[in-house]
Amino acid sequence: MNTIDPTQQQPEPRIHVLVADDHVTVLEGLAAIIDRQPDMRVVAQAANGREAAEQWRVHRPDVAVLDIRMPEMDGVDAIEAIRQLDPSARILMLTTFDTDTDIARAIRAGAHGFLLKDSPREELLAAIRRVDAGETVIPPALVNKLAAGISTEALTGRELEVLRLLAEGRSNKEIGNQLYISQSTVKSHLRSIFNKLNVLSRTEAIAVATRRGLLTH
Structure with a gap:
């Protein structure tokens, strides 16, 4: 055994x-x-x-x-x-x-x-x-x-709002009206967004933001 x-x-x-x-x-x-x-x-x-x-x-x-x-x-x-x-x-x-x-x-x-x-x-x-x-x-x-x-600097809350409206196809004027800010302020936010995302265009900004999960909601 x-x-x-x-x-x-x-x-x-x-x-x-x-x-x-x-x-x-x-x-x-x-x-x-x-x-x-x-x-x-x-x-x-x-x-x-x-x-x-x-x-x-x-x-x-x-x-x-x-x-x-x-x-x-x-x-x-x-x-x-x-x-x-x-x-x-x-x-x-x-x-x-x-x-x-x-x-x-x-x-x-x-x-x-x-x-x-x-x-x-x-x-x-x-x-x-x-x-x-x-x-x-x-x-x-x-x-x-x-x-x-x-290494990418985080977007501010306002910049995220601008980015989400941008992704909806809104123009600078429409974004300004929606957020109660001037078109020049919208352009300033867009320049900051482009710099932080390291992009050169609105389309590229939307694509990069989507890939990074910034536009999932």
Whole structure:
């Protein structure tokens, strides 16, 4: 009769992971990939940012892998909620190329790394291990994007109002009438917007602002 030597038993996975994504297929796929690793275990899953923060409070994982765009509470707000519970929480964000503004917000909120959603599984697993070890992980493909987004001076509230009306196809006169400002003031705001977005035309300003998430609402 064979007996099991306790010293030969598999050790308990060291890295406990929380995964959050509002797409069920993505969520289940990530969890399955992570759970197959001998040194990792998914201890909680969440479908939105609010649930992610609550699951983190209950399970206290070593690493949270959060989608940057989720309903109810987005990934950045979830970071802030989690870090209120534990400022040392280690968080890896899932992102795409069209979320420059959200990425900059996530850095300020305390994200420890970013991973493109279409990254190979080896990169996902390596990123989790590196974040668990206290490293910051930013794929080379995102470095220039992040540098550009972070270095861009933020638009003021008034400039965002002008930009949104511009995106609606309003003329300078119409923008001025809508905001109760002169056309010269509108032109001044547009010059500032163009400088901050590093663009030369109204069309380019709308395109860049849309890509950075400034015109999503």
